[in-house]
Amino acid sequence: xxxxxxxxxxxxxxxxxxxxxxxxxxxxxxxxxxxxxxxxxxxxxxxxxxxxxxxxxxxxxxxxxxxxxxxxxxxxxxxxxxxxxxxxxxxxxxxxxxxxxxxxxxxxxxxxxxxxxxxxxxxxxxxxxxxxxxxxxxxxxxxxxxxxxxxxxxxxxxxxxxxxxxxxxxxxxxxxxxxxxxxxxxxxxxxxxxxxxxxxxxxxxxxxxxxxxxxxxxxxxxxxxxxxxxxxxxxxxxxxxxxxxxxxxxxxxxxxxxxxxxxxxxxxxxxxxxxxxxxxxxxxxxxxxxxxxxxxxxxxxxxxxxxxxxxxxxxxxxxxxxxxxxxxxxxxxxxxxxxxxxxxxxxxxxxxxxxxxxxxxxxxxxxxxxxxxxxxxxxxxxxxxxxxxxxxxxxxxxxxxxxxxxxxxxxxxxx
Numbered sequence: 001x002x003x004x005x006x007x008x009x010x011x012x013x014x015x016x017x018x019x020x021x022x023x024x025x026x027x028x029x030x031x032x033x034x035x036x037x038x039x040x041x042x043x044x045x046x047x048x049x050x051x052x053x054x055x056x057x058x059x060x061x062x063x064x065x066x067x068x069x070x071x072x073x074x075x076x077x078x079x080x081x082x083x084x085x086x087x088x089x090x091x092x093x094x095x096x097x098x099x100x101x102x103x104x105x106x107x108x109x110x111x112x113x114x115x116x117x118x119x120x121x122x123x124x125x126x127x128x129x130x131x132x133x134x135x136x137x138x139x140x141x142x143x144x145x146x147x148x149x150x151x152x153x154x155x156x157x158x159x160x161x162x163x164x165x166x167x168x169x170x171x172x173x174x175x176x177x178x179x180x181x182x183x184x185x186x187x188x189x190x191x192x193x194x195x196x197x198x199x200x201x202x203x204x205x206x207x208x209x210x211x212x213x214x215x216x217x218x219x220x221x222x223x224x225x226x227x228x229x230x231x232x233x234x235x236x237x238x239x240x241x242x243x244x245x246x247x248x249x250x251x252x253x254x255x256x257x258x259x260x261x262x263x264x265x266x267x268x269x270x271x272x273x274x275x276x277x278x279x280x281x282x283x284x285x286x287x288x289x290x291x292x293x294x295x296x297x298x299x300x301x302x303x304x305x306x307x308x309x310x311x312x313x314x315x316x317x318x319x320x321x322x323x324x325x326x327x328x329x330x331x332x333x334x335x336x337x338x339x340x341x342x343x344x345x346x347x348x349x350x351x352x353x354x355x356x357x358x359x360x361x362x363x364x365x366x367x368x369x370x371x372x373x374x375x376x377x378x379x380x381x382x383x384x385x386x387x388x389x390x391x392x393x394x395x396x397x398x399x400x401x402x403x404x405x406x407x408x409x410x411x412x413x414x415x
Contacts, residue, residue: 016046019046020049020050020053023038023039023042023046023050024053024054026038027050027054028054028058030236031236031240032061032062032065033065033240034236034237035058035062036062039062044070044073045077047074047077048074048075048078051063051074051078051086052078052082055100055209055212056085056086056099056100056101056102056209057089057094057099057100057213059086060086060089060090060099063075063086063090064090075087081103085101085103085203088101088202089203092174093174095177096173096175096176096177097171097172097174097175097177097180097194097210098173098174098203100177100205100209100210101194101202101203102203102206102209103203103204104134104201104203104204105124105128105130106120106124106130106132106133106134106146107133107136108120108133108134108135108136108160109136109137109138110135110144110159110160110164111160111161112160113157113158113159114151114154114155114156114158114160114163115157117133117146117151117160118151118156121133132145132146132190133145133148133151133160134146134193134201134204135161135164136200139200141195141198141199141201142168142195142199142200142201143161143164144160144165144166145164145165145193146163146164146165147165150163150164150165168193169187169189169192170193170194170199171194171205172194172195172197173194173196173203177210177213179305181210181211184207184210188207190206190207190208191205191206191207192207192210251392255392255393256399258396258399258400259396259399259400259403262400262407263280263403263407265407266403266407266408266410266411269407269410270407273347273353273414275338275341275342275345275353276353276356276406276407276410278341279338279341279357279406280403280406283334283360283361283364283402283403283406284398284399284402286327286330286334286364286365286402287361287365287367287368287398287401287402288368288394288395288398288399290323290326290365290368290369290372290398291368291369291371291372291394291395291398292372292391294322294368294371294372294373295372295373295390295394296372297319297372298315298319298373298377298386299376299386299387301315302376302386307377312373312377315373316370316373319369319370319372320366320369322369323365323368323369324362324365324366326369327361327362327363327364327365327366328358328362330361331357331358331359331362331365332358334357334358334361335354335355335357335358335361336354337357338353338354338357339351349414352414353410353414355413356406356410356413357406359409360405360406360409363405364398364401364402364405367398367401367405368394368397368401368402371394371398371401372394375390375393375397376390379393
């Protein structure tokens with residue numbers, strides 16, 4: 001082959017690799033729909049290379065958002081083992097181990113000798129990144145794991161069954177990611193085999209990929225609490241962000257009407273004692289913060305698997321007790337503040353106003369602490385993501401409780 005043609009081909013390959021790397025970086029900064037739009041006009045083989053570089057769950061999400069015809073072409077342009085793995089991954093639910101599986105490259109039979117395995121590996125490592133070898137029987141059931149250190153010190157004539165690590169730890173494909181994280185927390189292996197109930201090797205999952213995916217889920221949690229979908233990113237177009245966020249804002253408005261209705265019900269009390277209106281934001285803010293603290297602890301316990309069945313009641317009582325203690329402590333300060341404010345304004349009963357603030361603050365913090373636990377638990381029980389818009393429901397509960405208690409006590413004690 002002439003040198004000029006060879007140089008031209010090398011330049012083309014280099015340009016394509018650079019372009020794929022640029023697309024990889026661009027896709028990682030976008031949500032799924034924006035990534036699909038970015039790759040829409042790219043050649044099928046380029047899209048296949050980009051998807052192969054991505055986290056497997058992101059790759060399958062993008063792939064299955066494409067039209068069926070385009071998806072078929074991309075799968076045809078992908079190595080068979082990779083395309084089959086994507087098809088297999090798609091059969092598992094979101095946020096499970098099965099969605100993150102990669103194809104295991106180095107698979108051997110137990111009767112193969114160390115020398116024969118090493119020869120196969122010499123060729124394999126030129127084409128793929130290999131961390132462990134996996135030994136399976138004729139039915140594909142995992143028998144052991146090959147660590148390269150053991151191969152280094154073994155005799156060439158030894159069969160792999162003598163040097164492999166027997167009964168290795170493995171994950172199940174249907175395991176939710178938080179449960180998988182707990183299982184691997186003290187192991188820290190670079191790669192984990194994934195097997196079905198009969199022990200057949202279905203794929204592997206890299207520890208880095210597992211932790212990256214869980215970090216992404218955790219980073220999305222604050223947004224989901226206030227109605228921001230996990231798929232929204234900084235590069236998401238404004239019109240899509242609007243479509244994702246606006247329904248939750250409408251829901252928030254409807255729930256806010258509930259709190260407004262409580263204030264309207266006690267309109268006569270506010271007209272009679274204007275000083276109460278001044279402290280409404282103070283009370284709502286304090287009780288809301290108490291509820292958010294309980295909510296944060298509850299969601300963290302759910303994420304880490306610490307909240308087991310039957311423990312919700314105990315947690316509710318704990319948060320109620322903490323709400324009482326914290327509420328009573330801040331209620332003393334708030335009561336003093338109300339007394340000073342009422343006295344300077346010439347109110348005839350500043351002590352009674354201070355008492356109303358003290359009682360309402362204490363009681364509302366108790367209710368808020370309980371709500372911070374009950375809201376995510378209830379959402380989970382109804383089959384919803386416990387973090388989804390939990391802050392919206394919690395805010396409504398705390399506002400209704402705090403304002404209702406404050407104004408109700410004001411009417412009972414002062415009028």
